[in-house]
Amino acid sequence: MQSATQARKYRLQGAGLDLALPYLMLAPGLTIVLGVLVYPLWDGLRASTRAYRYGSPVSDVGWQNYVHLWSDAQFLNSLWVTVKFVALSVSFEAVLGFALALFCLREFRGIRLLRTVLIMPMVITPVVVAIVFRLIYASDAGMLTAISEWMGGGEVQILGNPVNAFIGLVILDIWEWTPLMFLILLAGLQSLPHEPFEAARVDGAGAWRVFADLTFPMMRPVLAVAIVLRTIDAFGTFDQVFVLTRGGPGEATRLISIYGYDTAFKFQQTGYAAALFVTIGLVVLALAFSAIRLLRRIDAS
Amino acid sequence: MNARLARICVMTGVLAVVLLPIYWLVSTSFKSNREITQEGTLYPHVPTLDNYVRLFTEKPFGSYLTNSLVVTFFSVAIALVVGAMGAYAIARFRLPFAAERKVGLFLLTLRIIPPVVILIPVYLLMLSLGLLDSWLGLIATYTAFNVTFCVWMMESFFREIPVDLEEAAMVDGDSRFGAFRRITLPLAAPGLAATAIFAVLVTFNEFLFALALTATPRAMTMPRGTATLIGRIDTDWASMAAAGVIGALPIVFFALLVQRHLVRGLTMGAVK
DSSP: OHHHHHHHHHHHHOOTHHHHHHHHHHHHHHHHHIIIIIHHHHHHHHHTTEEOOTTSOOEEOTTHHHHHHTTOHHHHHHHHHHHHHHHHHHHHHHHHHHHHHHHHSSOOTTHHHHHHHHHHHHHSOHHHHHHHHHHHHOTTTOHHHHHHHHTTOOOOOSTTSHHHHHHHHHHHHHHHHHHHHHHHHHHHHHTSOSHHHHHHHHTTOOHHHHIIIIIHHHHHHHHHHHHHHHHHHHHTOOHHHHHHTTTOSTTTTOOHHHHHHIIIIISOOHHHHHHHHHHHHHHHHHHHHHHHHHHHHHHHO | OHHHHHHHHHHHHHHHHHHHHHHHHHHHHTSOHHIIIIIOOSSOSSOOSHHHHHHHHTSOHHHHHHHHHHHHHHHHHHHHHHHHHHHHHHHHOOOGGGHHHHHHHHHHHHHHSOGGGGHHHHHHHHHHHTOTTSHHHHHHHHHHHHHHHHHHHHHHHHHHSOHHHHHHHHHTTOOHHHHIIIIIHHHTHHHHHHHHHHHHHHHHHOOHHHHHHOOSTTTOOHHHHHHTTSSSSSOOHHHHHHHHHHHHHHHHHHHHHTHHHHHHHHHHHHHO
16 A cells, blocks of 8 residues: 555556656747747847838837837727727627627527537638628629619618728628627526526516516626627637628728738838837737736636 | 517627628629629629639649648647647646746737737748758747647646546556546646647738738648739729638638637637
């Protein structure tokens, strides 16, 4: 007995190779991540304090790129467009997804079909989603125009009009991502304990009371996580805008990611674009960590 | 009765909203450009496969598809192996200075930063290594992103598996790594599958880095290739629609095939 315990302890603490095992297991992943993600991140930080001008040597400009951002009307506009886009899309997705999840909570025939169909928007390649919506919005070949002409109307202008194009982009995002909200919230609803609901039913509580006093408070953590995940993701939205509007008309749908991309690859202002991206990264990280702290507080209470 | 009617209405509404746009894409892909722009029909009156044929004869969609499959396969496979090992180390070992927890937190932080943030330096890195417009450049980039994701996902799966099983195996003479490979890994298979599926989806659909890092059919992936049809003055709607269908078909088919795992993978992280 004594020796068995000894042997077990010996093996668990590891000897020889086993001692190095955790490091050996972590090493390959960390090497790849350090080389392809962390080194570029550091390189980006370095680039953000420099100016790359064609025909003149690279020069060190310190914080100048960062300072310049806040007086750049185009940057401020793209930031505003992004905030509007994220706030509108995510709140609609949360409300619609929650409503749909509540609706599907009770098992009924056809729910599996519904779930299968709802998976499609979020797995279809974002570039293709954007093509789908171009085919809907296009004034000459679009579905809306076709329907309008079929009913005797004229061409429908979506992508040529700043307000409509922005709303059109938000609708695309809602179409694509409400299903994710739905699936997360449905899983959350299904994992709630049954007892409080049975008690409420025995007490004869109405549907609204049950929702306001039980469902919603208990779902708050899941709802918060879903919203945080979506918000972080939506901040980086690029593909759909690139294909649908390329940021236009004018600057109406130019999200921060598109502006950064153009700054770097179209206008070749590498240093300035790097500063812009570092700023976005910091903003998103700050958002995420304050959200995590908030979630912990919800969990604790 | 009333509730049932309401249910049918909502069901029909949701199905219509989701499926109508997809219907329009598919139906457009079977029309000629003349029918699309001049007649504005609601369904293809003269269905044709020309648009699809053109993609593979006049345009290199065969290469795009091959590139996508190769890049997705290798970057997900490597990331799974490497990520599972890393996740296991973080979940099971207690290192000096809580190093394993710090590494985990560090990888999570990297995961939160939007990928677009490191687009420029990754482009410069691949430029200096001569890896622009190559499979290897894309595979390296996607593998790195997938590793952060796999570690984060797999770690929670490994934590759920009781340590006792590994200890029993080790008492019976297995090495620590042997116990991981023969006991823990098979038990974590469902989690591994969910992780792999999710990684495949994200990698196959990736566009931003493919846009910056590739320039010719030699390495362009499906989404990147599809986007080359866009943005000219007179848009070739018919080809674009067909390209959309071809671009999305493999991944939609894949998703429907693994639906059950997919839903679990998507929702698990958030609910826990």
